Amino acid sequence: MAAATRNLPAYASQLAGQAQALVQQALQAGASDAEVILRESDEFDAQVRMGELETLKNSGSRGVGLRVLLAGDEGQRVGSSSSSDLTPSGLGYLVASAIALARISSPDPMQGLPEPSAFGAFDGELDLYHESVYSLPDKERIEYARRVEAAALGADARITNSDGGSFTAATSLKVLANSRGFVGASRGSYCGLSAVPIATGRNGEMQRDGWSSSARTLSKLESPEQVGAEAARRTLRRLDGRRVPTQRVPVVFAPEVARSILGAMADAANGDSIYRGASFFTGKLGAQVAASSITVINDGTLPGLFGSTPFDGEGLPTRRTVLVENGVLRSYLLNTYTGRKLGLPSTASAARGLTGNPGISTHNLFLPAGEQTPEQIIAAIPQGLYLTEFLGRGVNMVTGDYSRGASGLWIENGELAFPVQEITVAGNLKEMFQNITAIGNDLLFRSATASPTLRIDGLTIAGA
Amino acid sequence: MTVDQPSFFSAKFGITPALIERCLGEALAAGGEYAELYFESVASTSLGVDESLVKSAAQGVSAGCGIRVLAGERTGYAYTDELSPERLLRAARTAALIASGPAKQSVVGLGSSLREARPRLYPAPAAELDPELSTKLALVMRADTAARAHDRRITEVRASYADEVRRILVAASDGTYTSDTQPMVRLNVFALAKDGNKTARGNAGGGGRVELSYFEGAKSPEYFAREAARQALLQLNAVPAPAGDMEVVLGPGWPGVLLHEAVGHGLEADFNRKKTSAFSGMVGQRVASDKVTVVDNGTIPSRRGSIHVDDEGADSRENVLIENGILRGYMNDKLSAKLMGTANTGNGRRESYQQMPMPRMTNTYMLAGEDEPEDILRSVRRGLYAVNFGGGSVDITSGKFVFSASEAYLIEDGRVTAPVRDATLIGSGPEALKYVSMVGHDLALDEGVGNCGKQGQWVPVGVGMPTIKLDRMTVGGTGS
Known part of the structure; x- marks a missing residue:
């Protein structure tokens, strides 16, 4: 039996036992194989706006999912069901429903659970769970949200309004068990801080931007003051933006948007x-x-990261x-x-x-850091776009056609010259992947998908 | 309608008026001004056919209660997926913590006067367990067969069916005590066309708050299958979309997503109450050409965005947002209506019991004008004619919005010519509709596939529009 329940409290073992019992119940009801997932999560969220507490949310929930397989000569049929009702009658419904659904599905020779030899769990310490995300009393968590917003609001007189500051904490537990002997449990924790300030420009035009920090433990969270100041800096630099004429130029993708290029690569490689x-x-x-x-x-084994x-x-x-x-x-x-x-x-x-x-x-999907600083990458461009935010999705994974709303800063003679907005960036991903001509040295895992700054040549900017 | 027989939540979960009153009392015990219990039970089914095999068949049930307490502009929220008195009372006490002081508000006795919404806009399915699985599956199989039969270049088809029955019960300290049963059905077809080394995709689907018999009429599985196949085949020979500012004609129906992004979100009252919307303070001002009248209407029978009551228990309504180009009002919920001193428009919606309600759109569309669609196209020398879109998005504060065309054509000298590849259109919400110079008489609503996301919450919506011409809009292609 492949058991992956190390370092877990007795409670998780108890849930693992429940999951295994449900697997047995499905087998007794006629399933040839079964797989159960149990999830529990809780969340705390405090939102502060203009210095006042706006919302406070505090709750938890659980759910169970069952997948059953019915083997036959032409392959296996599959059916699945899910429920938030973990009472015996709720679980009885779950089993009956999954089997009824499997009966109407088609036999498929490729369908079925993995071979038992494939099961297992990464054996190293992944450092995914820290009680500390809930260690602060409510009052201090609200204070975190207030501080992050205050840092943004206080950064500059042009910051006139705010969409708020927030502090979030959450933990989750997942248990997976199947009829081929696998049972595993894993816990995770999360805490995050964010601020979304709003600035007013010379003509009364408003801009918002935001920044956040998140971690699996409170001690790795950036300070509210750091996050708030960065949110303010990003918002202020968008003020008094203009459009630029339609043209073809090199585009420098800041890390927070470059990661979507890696995401597109993963989508293209999706089996x-x-x-x-x-x-x-x-x-x-x-x-x-x-x-x-x-x-x-793509690496699921990096300690402490959100994709592990x-x-x-x-x-x-x-x-x-x-x-x-x-x-x-x-x-x-x-x-x-x-x-x-x-x-x-x-x-x-x-x-x-x-x-x-x-x-x-x-x-955790990432592109290892290169040699150049972001400043060096920008300095090499006589005329181009430093892209900091996308609007909309606009990506066709069948053809690779790519067309998205964008905003950022215009590059003139190797320097950031003025903010640009209401433009689109378009190309084709097949060519864009080939046209990555510079990689920054600034890889940082702010989320599970992370990229350094990237330069991509030959994109079309549509504007005025 | 007042009923004597036990309601769904009473019969299934033992939720009695006395328990609700106790929870509301507990929720207000720390000095809150308003408390609300939102009970929700959802049963869903989905079936997927892929490579002509029934590869997925799933059902789910979930139930829970969200408890909200308001104290001034503050909101306390807690939810539970166990509907026992202990859990409900605990959630009420958690939500109550937003206020701190002695109880100020007493709870109105609910008695037995539950107001069950009369099913006038959509049917109220009775059965919890599904007697019709094979009927539903037959619809998906028909779609698969029809898409494959359409053309030999259609190489892959994925067809799916999804439905849900959502039952809600809202009880609040202002006397609200309402329930509704909200069905939803959707059929979807994805087709892939291959010709030599060219590959293209097509997507089509539809549905609404309807019974299965809906798919036996004009909107049959074959109709959606042909539509998906047609779009995929069309895209095989698409040319690069143009880039830059040009005249744009939008076809009727789903292109109404323009309104949803350009003005809809910006007119949700929460953003305007906080003055974070590009439309803040603009009621009474011109935001569109005088040919433009936009409404949000939750009361159209059978539509995906329609609701008898919103998720705060208020009746849905038809609300005029823009009248002949002048901004008339915002869409709000109880909190924004109270804080802004305006009437509740019945737009308080939420994704589930785990989330707080906020102002959301229902069915948003532009009223028909008088122009002939052919005349509109003939009036364009060089431009884009876009008839189908993927999704869209908006930055509420700057007002910049995008929407992505999945079926569009060049217009050359008044004639519709080559199909173009996918392209995003971008504009500025408070400005874009000022360029509407012609409005067709052919108002159509979308097929019923729209989902709208806001602050991580998704709700079903509808959009609609007649054929319109915008004298200027930015098209984000790669061509010249």
Whole structure:
């Protein structure tokens, strides 16, 4: 039996026992295989606006999801159900419903749980849970939210209004158990601070921007004063923005938007799109899909980070996967089903919600830092855009067509000259990946997907 | 309607008026001015056909109660997914902590006068468990078959069906004691077309607060399948979209997402009460050309965005937002209406019992004008004709908004010519509608697939519009 319940309180073992009992109940009701996920979470959220407490939220919830399989000659049928009702009658409904649903689904030879030999959990210390996120009394948590907003409001006279400051804390527990012997539990904690100040420009025009810090432990959170000051700086630099004429220029993606380029790469490598030919990465394994300087890694085993977890949504141990190495596509992102469709092993990328079949997601997705400072990258550009925010999604993963609303700062003779807004940035991802011509040295994991500053050439700016 | 038989929450969870009154009393015990219990029970089903196999079949049930206490501009919120008296009272005490002082407000006796919304806009399904799984599955299979049969270049089809029945009960210290049953059905088809080394996608879907028989009429699975296949095939030969400012004609129906982004969000009262919207303080001012009248209407039968009552128990209404180009009012909820001293427009909505309500749109659309759609297209020398969109987004404070076209064509010398690839359109909310120079007589509402996200909460909405011409808008393509 692959057990992944180390360092957990007795309570988690008790839930693991409940999950295993539900697996047994499903087998007794006729399932040939079954998988149960139990999730518990709680949250605290304090919002302060213009110095006054605005909302206080404090709650918790739990839910259970069941997936059952019915084996037959032509493959396995699958059905799933979920519920917030963990009473015996609620669980009885869950089992009956999942089996009824499996009966109407089609037998599929690729369907089914992973092979028992694949199960397990990452064995190292992942440092995902800290009680400290709840250690502050309510009053001090509200004070954190007040301080982060006050730091933003007090930074400059042009900051006239605010969408507030917040402090959030949350913990979660997930338990996964299946009929092939896997049982695992994992806890996580989160705390975060954010401020969204609003500044007024010369013509009375308003701009907002924000900044936040989040961590798994209170001690790693940036101070409210740091976060508030950065939120103010970002808001002020947007004031009195203009449009620029339609043209083709190099674009420097700040880290907070560059990460979406990595996200697009992961979407393109998503096995679910690959096997059906719905991604422009289909059939490109081993091919040059990005500039030769580009390496992109997906790693679920980095201690303390938000994308880390000991096992994936099907109970496979997480690992480090190189997606792109020196511009060459080395791996797709696969769960068991999409792996079988492609004749490849799972990359432990299964994502499991309470309901439905496992999907696919990344863990910590990043591009290792380069050599140049962001200033050096900007300094090399006579005319271009320093992109700091996107508006809308506008990405077609089938064709790679890319067109998004944007704002940022205009680069003139290697320096940031003035803010720009109400423009679009457009290109095609296939070419954009190839046209990454500079990588910054500023990689920082502010979220599970992280990128240093990137320069991409040949994008079309549409404006005045 | 007042009923004598036990209500759903009373029969299923033992929620009695006496328990509700106790919880409201507990919620107000620390000095809050308003307390509210929001009970919700949701049962959902989804079925997916992929590669002509039924690959996913799922059902879910969830139930819970969110308890809210208001004290001035402050909100305390707590929720529980166990509806026992102990858990409910504990949540009430947690929410109560937002206020600190002795109780000021006493609770109005609810008696047995539960007001159950009469099902005039949409049916109230009775059954909790699903007797119709095979009927639902047949719809998805039909969509799959039709999309594949449409053209040999259609290589992949994914069709799905999703429904839910949401029951709500709202009881509040202002005497509100209301319930509603809100069904929702949706059918979706995704098609992939391949020709040589070219691949393209198409998406179509629809539904609303309707019964299954809806799909037996004009909006059949075959209709949505053909539509998805048609769009995918069209995109195979699309040329790059142009880049820059130009004349733009928007087709009827779903392009109404323009209104949702350009003006809708900016007219939600919470942003205006806090003066964080680009439309703050602009009631009575011109925000669009005089051809433009925009309403938000939660009372259209069967529509995805329609509700008998909002998630604070207030009746939904038809509200005029912009009348002949002049801003008339904002959409609000109980809190914003009280703080701004205006009437409640019945737009207080929330994603689930785990979240606080806030002002949200229902069905937002522009009223029809008098122009012939053909004349509108003929009037454009060089521009873009966009008839289908993906989603959109807006920065409320600066007013800048985008929406992304998934089916659009070039207009050359008054004629619709080549289809173009996906492109985002960008504009400024308080300015964009001033460029509306022609409005068609062909008002249409969307097919019923819209979801609107705000502060992490998603609610179903509708949009609509006649064919319109904007003399200027920025198109974010890569072409010239």
